[in-house]
Amino acid sequence: MPSRIPEKIEKEIEEKGGLEKLIAAIPGKERIESYAKIFSALGDPTRLRILCFLAKQRSCVCLIREIVNLSYSKLSYHLSVMKNANLISGEKMGNYIIYEVTSLGRKYASEICGGD
Amino acid sequence: MPSRIPEKIEKEIEEKGGLEKLIAAIPGKERIESYAKIFSALGDPTRLRILCFLAKQRSCVCLIREIVNLSYSKLSYHLSVMKNANLISGEKMGNYIIYEVTSLGRKYASEICGGD
């Protein structure tokens, strides 16, 4: 199927059982897109700071807001991105919503946030 | 510094040594931005497919192009994003440029791409 590629590379491919086999090993659309969504959500400095803070301490929106110094609506947007990627979850506690990291969020936090 | 937060949360913070301590544990700008860059680069389905393929087999641009079915210039753009994030590297081989995953790229590939 491919046109012309360097011999050296072609040889390597043959040794691995051929191109078809390599192509077949690429994950399907669903898996790829689910990871892409997670990494997109992680790909923003503000959201990483929020993740690192929440990994140490669950918190209401009002406190996160003070720490990352954002407007409520901006923060709310970023929290929704993280929530949709299943990095954090929120639950009501009286008048407040308390956000905390999910186990997925914790996994990435432990890689990114160091310390602890 | 914060206004009013739920008692329960306030208590948890005190038990951890206070808010200042938690804030101090958030990584600095440089570390945060460097991770954000990597995750942004990973946050795209096309680039994840390329990463998974290259993790199994280094390859010239022309072959990658056949596999992900993109125009040269589009592919070149995505390769440059991945290269800037230090997920892949390219070296000349005759008339070709052979791309391969870096050790950082391999680390994420092993998480994302499964199989092998």
Add this chain to the structure above:
DNA sequence: GCAGTATTTCAAATTATCTTTGAATATTGC
């Protein structure tokens, strides 16, 4: 050095993401 192939680069157009402002919803305490 010329023709051909592989790859990148550039600028313009398109699309997606983020920000802003203001209003909406939900809960609490009176």
Add this chain to the structure above:
DNA sequence: GCAATATTCAAAGATAATTTGAAATACTGC
């Protein structure tokens, strides 16, 4: 039920990422 607080939502605008198509670069073989 009303006022106050916490939080989200929606629409418009701003910014950033991606796509497109054409032209530029770099290497190979003659």
